Amino acid sequence: MAEAGTTAPVHVQTVEGFGTVTLRPVAPDADAPLVHAWVNEERARFWGMNGTTVEQVRDIYAHLDSLTTHHGFMVELDGEPVGLFQTYEPEADRVSECYEVEEGDIGVHLFVAPGAAPRPGFTGGLLTALIDFALTRGSRIVAEPDAANEKAIARVARAGFTLGPEVVLPEVDLPEVFIPEKKARLVFYTRG
Numbered sequence: 001m002a003e004a005g006t007t008a009p010v011h012v013q014t015v016e017g018f019g020t021v022t023l024r025p026v027a028p029d030a031d032a033p034l035v036h037a038w039v040n041e042e043r044a045r046f047w048g049m050n051g052t053t054v055e056q057v058r059d060i061y062a063h064l065d066s067l068t069t070h071h072g073f074m075v076e077l078d079g080e081p082v083g084l085f086q087t088y089e090p091e092a093d094r095v096s097e098c099y100e101v102e103e104g105d106i107g108v109h110l111f112v113a114p115g116a117a118p119r120p121g122f123t124g125g126l127l128t129a130l131i132d133f134a135l136t137r138g139s140r141i142v143a144e145p146d147a148a149n150e151k152a153i154a155r156v157a158r159a160g161f162t163l164g165p166e167v168v169l170p171e172v173d174l175p176e177v178f179i180p181e182k183k184a185r186l187v188f189y190t191r192g
Contacts, residue, residue, distance in 0.1 A: 018125035032058035106138025
């Protein structure tokens with residue numbers, strides 16, 4: 001893992017027929033304007049940051065950068081930013097109140113940025129590299145997409161995730177961050 005505050009790549013992987021996927025830590029000051037534009041589109045409603053300002057986005061990712069249990073990464077394809085990927089230790093997250101965390105679990109969140117021209121297999125290509133990266137940090141991936149986000153749930157199922165139960169993630173109300181309650185679908189991935 002790169003040290004907090006650095007933006008050196010933490011993972012570079014060439015996916016055959018797709019391109020080179022690079023993950024680097026989010027740089028809160030530099031990346032906030034781009035991330036703000038992404039997360040304030042209607043299609044990003046499930047990410048939970050609609051209505052935020054650039055400053056709030058910067059503060060959220062600065063807070064994330066200060067944690068040792070949660071990490072935010074900018075996802076690039078052939079040098080162009082195409083999404084956000086977050087990893088976290090489930091036992092240090094609200095998801096731990098909704099299922100029995102196992103040794104080796106690594107939580108993930110993925111946000112695919114809006115693209116000018118969608119291309120077939122795009123998300124699948126990204127998932128190839130992101131799953132490989134996450135499995136360097138744990139032996140089982142846990143994610144909790146919004147239960148209403150049928151498209152995301154179907155996509156991770158096609159990528160080999162096992163669908164778990166619907167749960168309600170509790171609200172988080174801290175001085176640094178507020179996250180509302182969320183009805184989610186747990187999904188799990190273990191390399192077979």
